Amino acid sequence: MTVPFATSARSSVGLEWELMLADEETGDLAPRAPELLEALGSDADHERHTITGELLTNTIEVTSGIGDTVGAAVDDIADAIAQLRELSDPRGIGLLCAGSHPFAQxxxxxxxxxxxxxxxxxxxxxxxRNMMIWGIHVHVGVDDVNKVFPIINALAIYLPHLQALSASSPFWAGERTGYASNRALVFQQLPTAGLPWPLTDWAQFEGYLDDMVRTGVMEDASEVRWDIRPAPRWGTIEVRACDGMSTITELAAIAALVQTLVEYFSRELDEGRQLPSVQPWFVRENKWRAARYGLQARVIVDDKGTQRLVTEHLREMLEVLAPIAEDLHCVREFAGIETILAGGASYARQLAVADAAEGDLHAVVHHLLREFRTGPARTLDLAP
Structure with a gap:
């Protein structure tokens, strides 16, 4: 099977953000996406952004156009949300995002x-039916198909860092799970989801797709649901490992980190240097550790088995990536990673709210509704 990889601008950015719809008063999920989309009609046809439905009727997905910078893509997302709010606010429909809803069934x-x-x-x-999960997808343009799998394999080392920063699903169906990202482990139960296979080149990917289509597992490449996957139609690498971000500033930060990592690895390949990799069993263990412990995880960072606190290892990489962030004009968004490290990821904020409210998960939902509208609060400001 021949699968063409589209031409795209190097390190261009596209964003997808899955949003929950909830009743503003009760906080429970509201199956009202069809109503909102019907009301929207063709109003967004000439915009750079798109607003669409998803698997469940309690979900709306907003998608950016192709951005030369992270800021441009985030502006598209902000425009989409503003347009959506014109319809949702009068109807008492709240918008929020996390990897899971705290108490919905x-x-x-x-x-x-x-x-x-x-x-x-x-x-x-x-x-x-249990896929009550919400995430973000970050697309970054790649200028050479031969770079795709070397970059995907190198990105796998930083998958736990991205997962820990975005972790926002500590609750599931009313239960405190003990995981920072329960979504990460639920989503991988779907066929073709989970970690990418450690392929080395595009020909192996075409062979994989041929096997999967021939045996009826999938119909085409769009049904590959890996945590990091190629998106042949767009000419991008798509990072799908992250929980849904609770605020737009955190979405921007993660997008900037993904963009700078891809560009860094692309430059390393341009210089003829081999990209780092770790054994697939280390990648799998790191995913579990990040899902379980979030920003407190110790991860395996090289093929020798060296273990580091995920935050320490990430801060070292941020120093390396800082000049690239300047080149890509995403310094402001990139700085948001340090803000998450200093103030805590969404899962920690949700747990703090639940503790302050004596376990009342309705308080957590209302906290998420406020955060989505106004931005993340400092840990000391958290209140039910």
């Missing part, structure tokens, strides 16, 4: 009436 949710979603549920059954 899967059996109360409705599947969007589209053939591909019904096929997914028919095949995956209970696990498919």
């Amino acid at each position: 899967w059996y109360d949710q409705q599947v969007t009436d589209k053939t591909r979603y019904h096929k997914l549920i028919e095949r995956t059954q209970w696990w498919g």
Whole structure:
């Protein structure tokens, strides 16, 4: 099977953000995406952004156009949210985002009436119906198809760092899970989801797709749901490992980190240097550690098995990436990573709110609604 990799501008950026719809008063999920999309009609047809439905009717996805910078892509997302709020606010529909909803139950949710979603549920059954998960997808343009898998394999070393920074699903169906990112472990239950296979070149990827299509596992490359995957249609590498970001400033920070990492590895390849890699079993262990412990995780950072606190290792890489952030004009967004490290990721803020509210998860939802509208609060400011 021949799969062409589209031409794209090097290190261009595209963003996708999955948002929950909730009742402003009760905080419970609201299956009102079809209503909002019908009201939207064709109003967004001439915008750079898109606003679409997702697997469940409690979800809206906003997508940027192709941005030369992270800031341009984030501006598209902000425009999409502003347009969406014109419809949601008068209807009492709140917008929020996290990797999971703190207390909603899967059996109360409705599947969007589209053939591909019904096929997914028919095949995956209970696990498919349990996909009450929300995430972000960051696309970064790559200028040479031969770079794609070396960069994906190098990015796998930083998958736990991205997962820990974005972790925002400590609760599941009313339970405190003990995980910073329960979403990470739920999502990998779907066929073709989870960690990417350690392929070395594009020909191996084409062979993988040929095997999967020939045996009826998938229909095309769009059904590859890896945590980091190639997106042939767009000519990008797409990072899908992150939980849903609770604020737009944190979304921007993660996008800047992904963009600078991809550009860094691309420059290393231009200079003829081999990119770092670790054994696949270390990658798998790191994913679990980040899901379990978030920013307190100790991760394996090289093929010798060296272990470091994820925050320490990340700060070292931030120093290396800082000049690239300047070149890519994303210094302001890139600085948001240090803000997350200093103030805590969303999972920690949610846990603090739950503790202050004596375990009332409705307080956590209202906290997420406020954060989505106004931005993250400092840890000391958290209150139910």
